[in-house]
Amino acid sequence: MSAAEGPDAHVRARSGGPLSLGAGVAAPAGMLRLTWPDATGQAVPVWPDGVTPSLLDEYQVAGVPVERAGETRRVLAAVLKCCWTDLTMDPWPGDPAPVELVLDTYRALIGRTDDLMRNWAIGALRRLHDSAWIVVDDGVVALGPRCALWPVESHAQLQELVRRLPEPERPDLTVVRDADIVAAARPAEAAPSPEAGVRVEGGAAEFDDLLGGYDERRRAELVAAFMVVEHAAEPVQEVRFAALRDPALRHTLGEMLARRGRVLIQHRDHWTSGYDDTLIAADVSTRLGVRERAVLTLVLVHSVAIPRAEGLLPEDSWLSPHPTPADELRRHTQLPIGELEAALRTLRHAGLLSQVKAGEEAGGYVPGPQFHRLTPAARRRLQEELILAAGPSTPLAAAVRARRSAQ
Amino acid sequence: MRVSEQPLTLDAVLTDEAVLSTYRRMFAALARDSGAVVDDPALVDIAETLFAAFAEAGEEWLTHEQMRFVCRAYPSDQFDNRLRVLKGLGAIREVFPKPNQLRYRASFTSVVGLMFIRRMMDDGGQSEMHRLLALEDLNVADPRTTMEEARQSAVNLARAFRLWALELITLTTGTIEELREQAPKLWGTEEIARRAQGLHGTILTRWPELDRVCTDLRAAIYAYSDASRRAAGRLADSAGTTRNLTLLPTETWRTFSQTASKERLAAVLDGVLFDAPAPWHDPAAIARAVDEAPRPAPAQPTPPRSHLPDPGPSGSLDSSPGAAMERLRSVAESLLGDSSRVALADVLGPDWPSARRLLADLTTVDLRPELPFRLTWSDELTVDPGREPAWLSHGWLERTS
Numbered sequence: 017m018s019a020a021e022g023p024d025a026h027v028r029a030r031s032g033g034p035l036s037l038g039a040g041v042a043a044p045a046g047m048l049r050l051t052w053p054d055a056t057g058q059a060v061p062v063w064p065d066g067v068t069p070s071l072l073d074e075y076q077v078a079g080v081p082v083e084r085a086g087e088t089r090r091v092l093a094a095v096l097k098c099c100w101t102d103l104t105m106d107p108w109p110g111d112p113a114p115v116e117l118v119l120d121t122y123r124a125l126i127g128r129t130d131d132l133m134r135n136w137a138i139g140a141l142r143r144l145h146d147s148a149w150i151v152v153d154d155g156v157v158a159l160g161p162r163c164a165l166w167p168v169e170s171h172a173q174l175q176e177l178v179r180r181l182p183e184p185e186r187p188d189l190t191v192v193r194d195a196d197i198v199a200a201a202r203p204a205e206a207a208p209s210p211e212a213g214v215r216v217e218g219g220a221a222e223f224d225d226l227l228g229g230y231d232e233r234r235r236a237e238l239v240a241a242f243m244v245v246e247h248a249a250e251p252v253q254e255v256r257f258a259a260l261r262d263p264a265l266r267h268t269l270g271e272m273l274a275r276r277g278r279v280l281i282q283h284r285d286h287w288t289s290g291y292d293d294t295l296i297a298a299d300v301s302t303r304l305g306v307r308e309r310a311v312l313t314l315v316l317v318h319s320v321a322i323p324r325a326e327g328l329l330p331e332d333s334w335l336s337p338h339p340t341p342a343d344e345l346r347r348h349t350q351l352p353i354g355e356l357e358a359a360l361r362t363l364r365h366a367g368l369l370s371q372v373k374a375g376e377e378a379g380g381y382v383p384g385p386q387f388h389r390l391t392p393a394a395r396r397r398l399q400e401e402l403i404l405a406a407g408p409s410t411p412l413a414a415a416v417r418a419r420r421s422a423q
Numbered sequence: 424m425r426v427s428e429q430p431l432t433l434d435a436v437l438t439d440e441a442v443l444s445t446y447r448r449m450f451a452a453l454a455r456d457s458g459a460v461v462d463d464p465a466l467v468d469i470a471e472t473l474f475a476a477f478a479e480a481g482e483e484w485l486t487h488e489q490m491r492f493v494c495r496a497y498p499s500d501q502f503d504n505r506l507r508v509l510k511g512l513g514a515i516r517e518v519f520p521k522p523n524q525l526r527y528r529a530s531f532t533s534v535v536g537l538m539f540i541r542r543m544m545d546d547g548g549q550s551e552m553h554r555l556l557a558l559e560d561l562n563v564a565d566p567r568t569t570m571e572e573a574r575q576s577a578v579n580l581a582r583a584f585r586l587w588a589l590e591l592i593t594l595t596t597g598t599i600e601e602l603r604e605q606a607p608k609l610w611g612t613e614e615i616a617r618r619a620q621g622l623h624g625t626i627l628t629r630w631p632e633l634d635r636v637c638t639d640l641r642a643a644i645y646a647y648s649d650a651s652r653r654a655a656g657r658l659a660d661s662a663g664t665t666r667n668l669t670l671l672p673t674e675t676w677r678t679f680s681q682t683a684s685k686e687r688l689a690a691v692l693d694g695v696l697f698d699a700p701a702p703w704h705d706p707a708a709i710a711r712a713v714d715e716a717p718r719p720a721p722a723q724p725t726p727p728r729s730h731l732p733d734p735g736p737s738g739s740l741d742s743s744p745g746a747a748m749e750r751l752r753s754v755a756e757s758l759l760g761d762s763s764r765v766a767l768a769d770v771l772g773p774d775w776p777s778a779r780r781l782l783a784d785l786t787t788v789d790l791r792p793e794l795p796f797r798l799t800w801s802d803e804l805t806v807d808p809g810r811e812p813a814w815l816s817h818g819w820l821e822r823t824s
Contacts, residue, residue: 033699069703082702089704089712096709126716147700162701170706177710247703291696303699310688317680325673348681355685366700386697394695401691406679407671409613411655418656 023277026061027295030276032303033148034161035059046222046276050108050161051215060148060161064223064239064272068167069247075240075256077248080385083143083365084136091140094122095150096174097181099159107174108164108216112156115141120184143365164216223272234258234265241269246278249367249385251286260287281391290389304362307351311359312368312383313402314349315340319382321402334387334395339372339380469497469505471537473515477529484518484526509533552583556618563625570630577626577636580619584643591650595657602658616648751788754781755796755820763822767798768815775811785820795824 025044029035035047036058043049043059051057063069072079082088098113098121122137123129141157144150148160166174227235241259244252252260259265270280278289304312318340323329329336345360346353360381363369367386373379390398400416407413476493477485485493487506494502509515514533518526539551559576562568594602623644627637680688758770767785771778789798800818807813 027696030698030701031696033701068705070705070707073705080702082704085702085708086712086715088702089709090716092704093709093713125713128717143700147702149704162704166706173706173710177706177713181713296694296696304692304697306685306689309692310685313688313691314680316691317676321671321676322673325671325676350682350684366697368697389698390695398691398695401694403671405683405687405691407675410671410675411651412659412671414613414652415656415659418652419659 023275023292023295025059026275027277027291029059029061031291043217048164049217050164051217058161060165061276062165064227064242065235066167067239067243068165069243071240071243072247075244077244077252078250079247080249080367084140087136088140088143090125091118091122091137092144092149093177093181094118094125094137095141095144095157095159096163097121097178099157100174100178103175103178106164106168106216107166107171108159108161110159110163112158115152115155115157117184118157121181124182124184146362146365222275226268226271230268238265238269238272241265242272245269245273245280245287245289246276248288251281251283251288251388254285254287279391281389283388288388290391290394293391293393304366304368305359307355307359308362308368310351311345311356312363313405314345314351315369315381315383316398316402317406318344321406332392332395334383334390334398336382339382341380344380467537469494469502470509470514470533472496473505473509474529474534474537477515477527478534484528486525487527490527552615553618556580556615556622560618560622560625563622563629570633573626573630574633574636577623577633577640580622581636581640581643584619584640584647588643588647588650591647591654595650595654602654613648616644619644748791748794751784751791752794754784755788755794758820759796759822765820767818767820770820771812773811778812788820795822797821797823 022044025035026046029047034050035044037043037049037056039055041057043057046061047059048062049057049059069079095113095118096107096110098118099110100107101111118141119134119137123133126133141150141152144160145152147162149162150160151158227238230238237258241257244257245260254260259269266280273279273289274292277292277295279292281288281290316334319336319338320329320334323336323338328338342360345351345356349356351359360369363384364371367384369381370384371379372382400420403410404413404416472494473490476490480489490506491499491502494505506515510527514530515527516530518528559580562576563573619640623637623640626633626640759765767782771781785798788794788796798818798820800816803817805815805817807815
């Protein structure tokens with residue numbers, strides 16, 4: 017992926033995770049450059065005025081739900097314990113460590129040794145890897161680019177945490193030493209020179225020209241509104257944020273979002289943000305694989321299209337209170353069960369599906385909070401695509417095709 | 424038509440009469456009297472209830488009383504009217520035609536006709552048109568079919584398509600609510616148009632001399648497809664994004680979800696962009712998660728024990744039942760001596776630990792009703808920082824007997 021400019025780069029980073037940068041290529045504005053020894057690097061978006069999504073807690077707004085949050089964070093703590101060996105340095109990049117060492121550390125942390133715990137920990141490692149918090153490769157774990165986003169002020173807290181985590185009790189009989197495992201997995205870096213310059217370079221300040229004209233309080237309100245529309249799980253109430261209430265501030269907020277390829281989306285008196293439709297280039301595609309998209313389409317058909325055809329779902333929304341039974345997905349579709357389970361896991365993790373539990377067997381899946389973020393145009397397009405796919409020979413599909421060719 | 428071309432024979436009259444009676448029977452369920460069609464759906468329900476009862480009765484047939492009984496839910500005047508009409512049109516007939524016949528049977532044609540009418544009411548004739556086209560297709564391919572029959576079928580189809588198109592056009596220019604209700608029942612899918620064109624092709628290839636009729640049919644099919652598209656277009660535009668999905672029936676959605684391949688399903692979301700998973704793990708949240716980790720219950724260490732046998736001071740304690748009481752009595756007696764009343768300030772020792780023990784004993788003495796002593800307290804309080812106890816509330820130990 018080549019380094020794209022401005023909003024386009026942010027769209028790619030939000031939909032596809034951290035960007036890779038070629039040697040010597042600077043990070044786009046508003047992104048941190050994580051530089052490797054060979055001068056290539058990765059870029060991760062940062063937030064204005066040094067805030068992080070933890071800001072949402074201060075406003076008591078729920079962020080994107082983390083699947084199995086406690087477990088995932090404990091495993092991340094175990095990874096940190098193993099990889100952050102020199103506490104005088106920043107946590108990222110740290111040193112790679114074998115997966116088994118991380119699992120032993122996690123085991124010592126929670127005091128359980130059964131297979132179930134191991135499976136859970138491996139699931140958490142996979143989720144952390146998918147969200148770029150860690151990088152798991154060939155039995156070796158390293159801290160991922162998102163770890164570079166922890167603000168410097170919080171490093172002391174992390175150091176304290178790492179110090180008090182228990183050391184794993186490891187039998188002395190280990191056949192291969194940890195260092196050898198790491199060295200074997202990374203032959204290219206067998207002789208790393210510490211001065212080669214793995215470093216974090218701050219991106220260019222992004223919003224200063226927009227925010228500079230405002231006093232401290234307004235500036236803080238704008239940044240808060242920016243963070244909540246971008247990171248809250250659900251649309252937020254207009255009355256709670258001055259920058260959403262006041263049309264002038266809202267205009268500036270819109271400009272801030274535009275630099276990230278985003279637009280404000282209004283649901284009555286609630287606001288959230290979504291991708292700017294005009295910026296979605298043909299080659300930017302979502303990271304979802306074929307099976308994930310197929311399962312998501314099935315849930316949309318069962319939870320939205322069918323209830324709407326039956327008149328049970330009046331609103332123009334892709335969210336739905338009608339769960340798609342897991343059994344329906346398992347038995348009455350062309351998807352193999354193994355692929356189905358893996359796809360459901362990925363979709364849940366990405367907030368594209370929510371699991372609804374009801375009783376022993378009932379319950380199922382509904383479209384997740386990400387569907388709040390579809391613009392009206394995207395909602396319409398999704399609907400047309402569904403009609404074209406489900407009833408390609410109906411007059412309705414013909415009308416859709418006719419309108420598209422007219423445009 | 425056949426009548427005009429053939430000489431008017433008795434056979435022809437009988438054939439026509441047979442056709443007419445079939446028609447009459449078919450619509451008997453809908454007729455209010457012999458000349459008009461019902462205007463109350465309940466009347467059709469009566470007919471249906473009757474036919475169901477006849478089917479169940481089998482060769483027992485039904486008497487007038489039995490018929491009245493199965494229709495007991497309906498008013499008797501309605502029932503009588505129905506029965507009169509159904510009998511008059513031959514949908515219900517005597518088992519054996521003779522005066523004062525008691526048992527009746529139902530006509531098969533009327534039952535089939537009723538099924539057909541119900542289906543027409545449900546989907547407005549779309550599936551009927553599919554069936555009809557399929558049948559006609561078979562018919563015109565049949566070597567026994569004559570040109571006249573083919574011509575007749577082409578003319579009929581052209582008329583049906585024209586009427587259909589006209590109705591759609593009327594709807595398209597009417598209110599949007601009516602269009603929403605009616606149009607999906609009326610508009611044809613591409614498949615209907617394709618079938619009709621196939622049929623048209625077959626007729627034209629086999630009987631090129633029918634080309635004028637076929638031109639008519641072709642024009643009717645095009646007009647119909649066009650009207651369908653226009654109705655759908657107007658609905659799609661006006662309904663906005665909210666209700667478009669309602670325009671495909673539930674069954675279409677189900678079929679799609681059950682039969683579509685993985686790739687076809689995935690293609691729907693090709694142009695939609697979603698966020699990559701990016702949950703935020705705050706350092707404080709990580710620390711909290713570690714603190715909240717479910718911990719195994721720690722094994723509790725037993726207190727250290729001496730290795731030597733140590734019976735302890737257990738022998739020195741008099742554990743006989745009256746011993747405690749006796750000890751308290753001797754404490755009180757030793758303080759009182761001969762007097763019946765003694766100030767506490769005088770008997771308390773100078774150090775707090777022993778004074779504390781003594782006060783505890785005296786309180787116990789006071790609380791034991793069987794011991795003849797009590798404590799009385801005054802409100803007086805003396806404070807002397809140099810003494811111990813520095814705060815002293817005054818009281819007396821008294822003998823009560």
